[in-house]
Amino acid sequence: MPHPPDHAPVYPPPVPALAVGAEGGVLVFPGGEIETVRPGVGLQSRIESLRPMVCHRLHVARRLGLSWFPAFDLMELFAFACPAEFASPTPGGLARALGTAPPDSLEAEALVLPAAAMALFARLARTASKERETAVGLAEVMGRGGWEWTFPVLQALGAGPEPRSGASRAFAVWSRLPEIPEFPPLPPPGNLSVTPDEARARLKSLLGADSEHRVQQADYTSAVCPAFTPGKRKNAPNVVLAEAGTGVGKTLGYIAPSSLWAEKNGGAVWISTYTRNLQRQLDQELDRLYPDPVEKARHVVVRKGRENYLCLLNLEEAVRRIGASPREAVPLGLMARWAEATRDGDMMGGDFPGWLADLAGRERTLGLADRRGECIFSGCDHFNRCFVERAVRRAGQARLVVANHALVLVQAALGGLDDDSHPTRYVFDEGHHLFDAADSAFAVHVTAQEGMEMRRWLLGAEDAGARSRGRGLKRRAEGLFEADTDAAEFLDDALAAASVLPSMGWQARLAGGSPLGPLEALLGAFREQVHARARDGERGHSLETEVVPASEALVDCAPAAREALEALFTPLQQFSRALLKSLDAEAETLDSAVRHRIESLARSLEWRVIAPLRAWRDIVRGLGEPTPDGFVDWLAVERSDGQELDVGLCRHWIDPTRPLAGVLSRTAQGVVITSATLRDLSANDPDPEASWRVAECRTGAIHLEEPAIRAAVASPYDYPSMTRVLIVTDVARDVPDRVASAVSALFRASGGGGLGLFTAVSRLRAVYDRIAPELARQNLPLYAQHVDAMDTGTLVSIFREEENSCLLGTDAVRDGVDVPGRSLRLIVFDRVPWPRPDILHKARRDVWGKTRYDDRITRLRLKQAFGRLVRSSRDRGVFVMLDSRTPSRLLSAFPPGVVVERVGLAEAVAIVRAENGGAPREP
Structure with missing residues (x-):
């Protein structure tokens, strides 16, 4: 394919550039004319007729009070030309990303847009030859879907105007990704300690000769070292509560002993955060430890729940529908460009620009993740190229795993992580959020939406026109139990019983007093009690009320609902046991792929259905009686702008750090819990001991057998x-x-x-x-x-x-x-x-x-x-x-x-x- 010569630049289309502010916007036409625009009658048709050049079409539309309009969106062009890169979706952000001076007025912002387009065309012209064919194919198919940028993009890539056969193959990014290597299981880690002197030396090395060396940071590094010493008793981890004021540099402070412990003992340290921002910051800080990207990829993994990653099977099935819905080629083409360039397929805080979901639509971006737990694991054609599986396998070999509180708590509560490893050392940064993370992880919600998700997971998409693959449990279990007639019967019984779970249209049925089945009848009684007793909040806010004393209707509905739950729970549990039994009974004949599918399916079945059903059954059994000690129950109707989104019963631990402490006791030997805000220094009770008791209560340390080691390092800032x-x-x-x-x-x-x-x-x-x-x-x-x-x-x-x-x-x-x-x-x-x-x-x-x-x-x-x-x-x-x-x-x-x-x-x-x-x- 010919390469466009350097002296023949590609020019942007001859349309006006539109920039917006809080009061309106300006149009700058190719000839230099400037027109001010204001929200009002006639603006929609005017803008539609101009098809202007804009930066972030939705933002522009929102500022001008418009609905969607055709336009040359620079952020779409940026996503195509610079996949897996970030630029703030403003004219100034584009200018900075492309190395030019940011604008200082609305007119200057409009003038940035054609200049940015030129720079992006020049970048496309430099596309490597091995990538050029794919980029051309994507652009051609996107053009058939109405992408405004297709013609100049093809020009920049050196492609002729004539259509080419086989262009749609460019979307098959899954076929071009490298396969995931197999790794042998690692032996258990050793038990060598990290001394304060060793940790300080590693910190000094990480900082380098030119960095600022802070006494507070070195003191902090020493203070967290006890978590990296051998455990003294079973179920009694060494826990360090370490408060570090802003500016101490706690991130490198705990990376130093963590990395040393991992190297000395051949094990992994899991570093858990609460916010995606800190996960990203941690990943960047680890460049100091491993400046070589190849070495870093071997030793550092960022782990999140599978709902954060692009599912290649979802992408493939969406691509198959382009023939029937050509306009979908545009968002899917942008996703294909990103998928081939991404480091790890993470769409929530990785190298996926968040604004792309706004522009391309959430269904065709974030909606391509496995958000409903429908993975078929090794039964998927893309299993050996899967982004999630790649992260899981790499985490089993890594020295440092950067995860989040929710993933760590849920998986640890299930008895191990999904890479079959059992970490013994954890660092919980943003430790002041552990209470909230535990509250979410160990709560139970018996609600209509939870029931619908459970039904979908078991039965698949029941709507014939459903766009998602929505495969149910039977499809995910295919090929795992043909010779086991008992397992097949258990599964059939469970799927028949699953029809009792809430289904589409429950809102209308409950509001109309015509629930479908005993569980919807119970939900209807929940709803009725809430509306009867709750004070209606202003502007359609959500409502809630206590469960006890339960209404007569609620008590009357409970027995039938309990029987329905039991009829579903029992065969599902029997099916799960039959699956796990086959691992031993057929140990000599099962290949590793089938074994992995069985283990993964059993784990998902326990997490997604069996454990929640067990809790639901126990809650429904006790309806009308006082809530068990240590818990609080309430009924809620979740609303937004007056529309009912969910209804049900919620059960939370009053102190969710109790189960949190149980999880840490069973799984960890050393734990660092750190934050800038662990303690509460009350003016009414300035006693340091009281402030530490608050920290121990909020983190669960108060419930551990061994008292936590306390450390506080003040901020160096004046x-x-x-x-x-x-x-x-x-x-x-x-x-x-x-x-x-x-x-x-x-x-x-x-x-x-x-x-x-x-x-x-x-x-x-x-x-x-x-x-x-x-x-x-x-x-x-x-x-x-x-x-x-x-x-x-x-x-x-x-x-x-x-x-x-x-x-x-x-x-x-x-x-x-x-x-x-x-x-x-x-x-x-x-x-x-x-x-x-x-x-x-x-x-x-x-x-x-x-x-x-x-x-x-x-x-x-x-x-x-x-x-x-x-x-x-x-x-x-x-x-x-x-x-x-x-x-x-x-x-x-x-x-x-x-x-x-x-x-x-x-x-x-x-x-x-x-x-x-x-x-x-x-x-």
Whole structure:
């Protein structure tokens, strides 16, 4: 195929470029004319007729109040030309990614777009010859689906205009991926200790000669070493609770002894996090340990649940439908480009750009993961190229596995990890989230949606027009038990009994009083009791009420529901036992692939169905009786915008760290639990012993046989000189206009770099609507969760890159943002982040001290939020609370020595302006 000559550049299509701001946008035509556009009547048809060049079509449409419109989207072109790479989906983000100066006005943003297109065409022209044929085939088929960029992309790739036969083969990325090598099982790890001196030496090596060496970081490294010593007694792991203030450098601090222990003992250390942001950060930090990518790939694996990875079988079956739905070629072509370039197939925090799901549609991106547990394991044609299987096998050979709390807790609770390894050493970073992770992992929800998912897993997709493969248990078990008539009978009985589970249309049936079967009848009784007793929340929020005393209808429905659950549970358990029995009975004849399928299917059956059914059966047996000690039950109707999404009964541990401690006792010999916010230093109880008891309660260490080793290393930052904390006393927090005016004034005083944190989405949206145009006129771009058509990770990336932008967010931003430098120099909290007073919280506060418990949670949230403000030794910032009712007893959340000032809004604005070098006032 000819290569386009360097002197013949490909030019973008002759259409206007459209850039948008908070109040509207500008069109810049190829001839240089500039037209201002505003939301209004006639704009939709006008934009559709122009087919403009844009950056992130959904974002542009949202800002202009438009529905979808045809356009040349630069982010689609970027995804095709630069697969598995990231650029913030703004004109400025594109400019930075392509190495040009970011724009400083709307007109300049529009002019960036054709220039970016030229740069991307030039990159396509440099495509390696072995990749060129595939890229051309994809572009051709995408063109048949209406992709606007097809003609110039083909030009850039040096392809002629004539169609080629066999272009659709380019989508078969699964056939071009390398096969996964087989690895022998590793022997059990040794028991050699890591001494503090060894760990400090490894830390020094990781930092290098040119890096800053901090005494606090070395002390922290020494402090966590006891977790890497041999266990003393069975079921009594060595646990270290290590609090490290921001700036200590705890990540490298625990990587040092972890990597040493893994090397000395031939075992793996599992490093678990709560947020995808920290997983990504950890992966990057490990480049210091293994600068050679090939060596790093051998020794480091990022592990997540299989629902995070692209399923090649799902991709193949979606591609097969392109003939009937040609427009699907566009998103699937972009996915094929990414799938061939990705490092590990991770679509949730890996090298998959989050904005691609917004542009290409979630069904044809994130929806291609195995989110319903339908994997057929070695029965799949792509098993030996599967991204999940690759991660699982590599994790069995790795020294360091970077995972997340949910995966570790669920799999450890099942008795082992799905790579058949049994790690003995864990590091739980973001340890302050262990309580929430355990709460989720060990809870039971008897709900309509859970029942529908269970039904689908067992029976497959029952709708003849279903687009997902939806294979049921019978299909996944094919070929595993032909000679075992008992197993076949158990399976048939179970699948017949599964018809009792809730099915599509349950909402209408329950609302109409015509449930289908005993389980839907029970769910209908749940719903009736909730609506009868719960106070209806405003704006269609979810409802909940206590189970006891149970209504007469609920008690009457329980026996039939219990019998239906028993009729399903018993044959499923018998089928699972028959499968596992065959592993021993046919040990000499089973090949490894079949053995793997049986073990994987039995594990999935236990996790997805048997364990939940066992819990459901026990709960339904006790309906009408007091809830067992240690648990809290409630009935809930989940709603959104007035629409009922789910209904059922929830059971949570009051203290979920009890089962967490049991899991750690059974599986671990050494554990590090670390965070910057483990302890709660209450002003009313400054006793360090009390603050450590709080940390032990929140992490489950209090339930372990051996007492945890405690370590606290203070932050090296001089917070009193680097930060100011202000409580504004004259803003009415319940008047949206007053709150919006205050946020706007503060953001303008800081000249951008402001993060607004809200405890309710409705208040966030109200403030955004009021202040976005005003900030835009000051050239201060404003972005917001729940407003902009972008995922949270993308919004944070934009905020990090654009120094004068501002961002509004809720708790996901409060706990997960890492924005060093001037991009974050002001935090404005709309009000005290008290815990939501629901039934679960009520039960816990009754056990743990009522108001003291509320205060503890709130202080830790404030501490987390404040921790976003200073991320490096050069940072400065101001933390502002707009809630005049902030109690003094919460202020110990802030670092010692930081003086909290109660001031009026005018004074707060003056302080923020002064701290930011006198940011200019509005003209």
